[in-house]
Amino acid sequence: MTQTAPVPADHASVADTLDAWLTTFGDTDANAAELLVDRHDPSAVAFTTIDIDGDRLTTVDLTYGALADASKRFATALADLGVGRGDTVGVLMGKRSELVVSLLAIARLGAVYIPLFTAFAPPAIEMRLTAGAARVVITEPSQADKLDGIGGITTIVAGDQFDALVTGNDPVAESVSVGGDGSLILLFTSGTTGAPKGVPVPVRGLASFCCYMHYGLDVSADDVFWNAADPGWAYGLYYGILGPLALGRRNLLLHAGFSAELTARIIRELGVTNFAAAPTVYRTLSKDPSFTGFSLRRASSAGEPLTPDVIDWALSALQTEVRDHYGQTEHGMFINNHWHPDVAEPLVPGSMGKPMPGFAAGIVDGQIAIDVEQSPLMWFTGYLDAPDKTAARFTDDKKWYLTGDTGRVDEDGRYFFSARDDDVIIMAGYRIGPFDVESVLITHASVVDVAVVGRPDELRGEVLEAFVVLADGVVGSDELERELQQLVKTGFAAHAYPRTVHFVDSLPKTPSGKIQRFILRKQE
Structure with a gap:
């Protein structure tokens, strides 16, 4: 069954703006x-x-002129290493100036930027570099040792080496034009089976990023905007780096870990007026009684459903609502409780909102879906070298893109999230594929079978739990649980370890051998 949300009357200014982008x-x-x-x-x-x-707090302003000059010079250095149009370059670093310079330098050469999350362990990094055929990786000192042992790559480290390559080279004479369909980014996203999938992001995808920045977040020229998400993932990269650059809006880049106290200092001392973060951030802030007395113009949340208690808290602590938004790596945000006055509507707790200008959505066989023909801002056409996985994302007639998330739409056109069909776990806004964690756990000599699921968690939205079948003669213990948790931290990613390990005799499976994770999620 297909349901399509009612289409509101278009504002002429909205249509003109979309056309321009x-x-x-x-x-x-x-x-x-x-x-x-x-x-x-x-x-x-x-x-x-x-x-x-x-x-x-020490702050440094990066102007467009400084970024243009540094990226032109660094592009010369990359070209000397053989980087050219269509080549891929990995970038493994946190929110620092060199990340932005690297992205722009790579773009100048018509090359493709591969973001690498700094919490990844070496195997996860190597998989993405290998799948993307990257020969050069740019990193920072704290991450450099993760690249040891990965063959066939040239490493550039932020600091003296990076600075020398910028100051010691002349600017490139001109930048390469790859066109709207040319690739700008190759971002890998996790699923439930097989290796993470590569999502090529074309230059024309910037139009949808601008649309969300403008209509979804309502970032104005007068705002002090802070998207706190990590640029190793879609939301932080699309709307913390690319969107601000494309729209010409300043963003803050914090090169430090999260804490409620630090967040409060930055909002106060830098005068933040427009804030975007994952629900986990808001939940953490809401549990700190000292975090109050702020007056934000806009506050937005993305990555997982927002709980009503956070909305209630924000009205008193932030003097504004926190508005929930929905999207995926494959297309960015497209259903939102929009902030811009041209499209804003009263907030209904529990609803993700309505389709963003440039997108049309519906419900297809219970799944939230995008009407491809009626969505000019949709840019996803397929995964890297994965035609079968690409085909599974679309209906047979190619009319609808299927998100894999179930939901419903009410009579007013508001969408509500129900559940994920693909078993991907969303923890603190990060999407984690069970297969990635299971692939590490199964390497332990004591493990013969394993399944990983997400369980509801008040602070993080979900946390990982593992169900492990042990080899004959092996007895589960607290020590073995800690050993398996550490294995995931070092073998995949520090944030993705199972908070609890259940030792079981067997796993529930279908006759064809597929693990029935929904049964495990129901177990106490």
């Missing part, structure tokens, strides 16, 4: 470096980096 970013001669940095006022601030120096 689609024309600009979809042009056959579109030049990513020109669109992201060169066309902007060189004296305007693109990012403000924040570091912690003892008890002080």
Whole structure:
């Protein structure tokens, strides 16, 4: 059965704005470096980096002019290493200036940027570099040792080496135009079976990122905007780096870990007015009684459903609602409780909102789906070298893109999330595929079978739990549980370890041998 949300009357200004973005970013001669940095006022601030120096916050403004010059010089260095149009380059670093310079330099050469999350362990990094055929990796000192032992790559480390390559080279004479359909990013997303899937992001995808920044988040020229998400994942990369650059809106880049106290300091001292983060951040802040007395203009949440208690808390602590938004790596955000006055509607707790301008959605066989023909901002056409997985994302007639998430739409066109069909676990806004964790756990000599599921968690939304079948003669113990948790931390990612390990005699499976995770999720 297919349900399509009622289509509201279009605002002429909205339609004109969409057309302008689609024309600009979809042009056959579109030049990513020109669109992201060169066309902007060189004296305007693109990012403000924040570091912690003892008890002080130290900030540095990165102007478009400085980013343009540094990225042109670094592009020369990358070209000398053989990087050119269509080549891929991995970037393994946190929220620092070198990440932005690297992205822009890669774009100048018509090459493709592969983001690598800093919590990944070496096997997860190597898998993405190998699948993406990257020959050069740019990293920071704290991450460099993870690349030891990965053959066939050249490593550049932020600091003296990176700085010397910038200052010691002349700027490239011109930037490569790959056009709107040319690839800008290759971002890997996890599923439930097989290796993570590569999602090529074309230059024309910037149109949808601008649309969300403008209509979803309502980031204005006067805002002090802070998207706290990590750029190793879609939301942080799309709307913390690419979107701000494409739209010409400053973002804050904090090069430090999260804490409620630090978040409060930054909001107060830097005068943040527009804040975006995962529900986990808001839940953590809401449990700190000292986090109050703020007056934000906008607050937004994405990555997992937002619980009503956070909305109630925000009204008093932040003096604004926290509005929930929905999307996926394959297309970015597309159903939102929009903030911009042209499309904003009263917030209904529990609802993700309505389709964003440029997208049309519906319910197909119980799944939230995108009407491809009626969604000019949709840019996803398929996974990297995975035609079968790509085909599974679309209906047979190619009319609908299937999210794999079940939901419903009410008579007013508001969408509500129900559950995920693909068993991907969303913890603190990070999407974790069970297969990635299971693949590490099964390597332990004591493990003969394993399944990983997500369980509800008040703070993180979900946490991982593992159900492990042990080899004959092996007895489960607290020590073995800690050993398996550490194995995941070092073999996959520090954030993705199972908080609880259940030792069981067998796993529930279908006659064809598929694990029935829904049964495990129901077990106490």
